[in-house]
Amino acid sequence: MSASPVLETPSDHALAAAYRAGDERAAAELVRRHAPAVGRFLYSSGAARDEIDDLVQEALFRAFRRLDGWRGEASFRSWLFAIASNVLRDEYRRRKGRQVLSIEDRDLPDRADPHADLAAMETEERLRQGIASLPRLQREVFLLRTQQGGGYVEIAAALGTTPGAARVHYHHAVKRLKELIR
């Protein structure tokens, strides 16, 4: 019995190089891999749900437009998150300081314990607001740690800071958020 061929998954580096060489399928694959995570990062940072698609596309557009700027010190996703954070900041400025964060008005799911669901949603909204209210570096380090599991060295490279400073930002964020959701 012959072994089935192992299909190698191209790395983000390989896909970025392929896109730069003109392969648009490589861009599509990078989008497939990272767009959902960028959307969740933006949502967690306080973006309104109905704006997520536009913001994700804007972040991806900026990233691919200056793909040469990604030198691989941080992962492609961490680099995308940093760009997405800039997109959100620009959106906030465009609105001349009006808070981007929306208090979501979601329908309650039809479940056995609607009170528990409501409580969970309230906790989630409180957490989103708390994350959105953090100073930028605290917010980004916290989300890169908790949603991507990034190490401090990689996070520091993505955000242009030092690993020690990234650690301090993370612990400040955790302290503030713990107080908020208690």
Added chain:
Amino acid sequence: MNDCERLSDRMPDVVLHRSEWTPEEAAHLAGCAECLAEWELVLAARALGEAALTAPDSSAVSAALLRRLAEDRAGRARARRAWWFAGAAAAAAAILVAVMTGRDAATVAAPQVVAEAEALVPLPELEGLETAQLDTLLQSIDRPFAGTSTLDASTLGEHEDGELEQVFAAWEG
């Protein structure tokens, strides 16, 4: 680094299922209110958006993205061409201005040069002449050159061929 800090550093790996708590870590977590609160926070942050967001249609997103990138490239190419034409037009205008300015400068400078030459060339022998004498002198200077050839062609016929060749050779240098 104490146990709480060690546990805090491990939380992202465990929440992303890249690792699991060891029995010692699990025991610490169960008995430490601060670590438990942080762990619940990390779990909640990890889950943010999972229920609220529907996964984007990747093919639609990438199609829109590629279309936008193509439009951007075309726009930048148009802008480059526009800048090139603008640069070329500016350069042509600069050359034209330089040529016109140079021509004007030459036109203006010519009488000045003549005037300076008139003022500076010393001809003391003319100083004592009357106006009529100066006119006569000027007329003789202005007489057509063809009528005052210094070559006395009438004498050439008296020379042999060899002598004539020597004369021509002397003229040609």
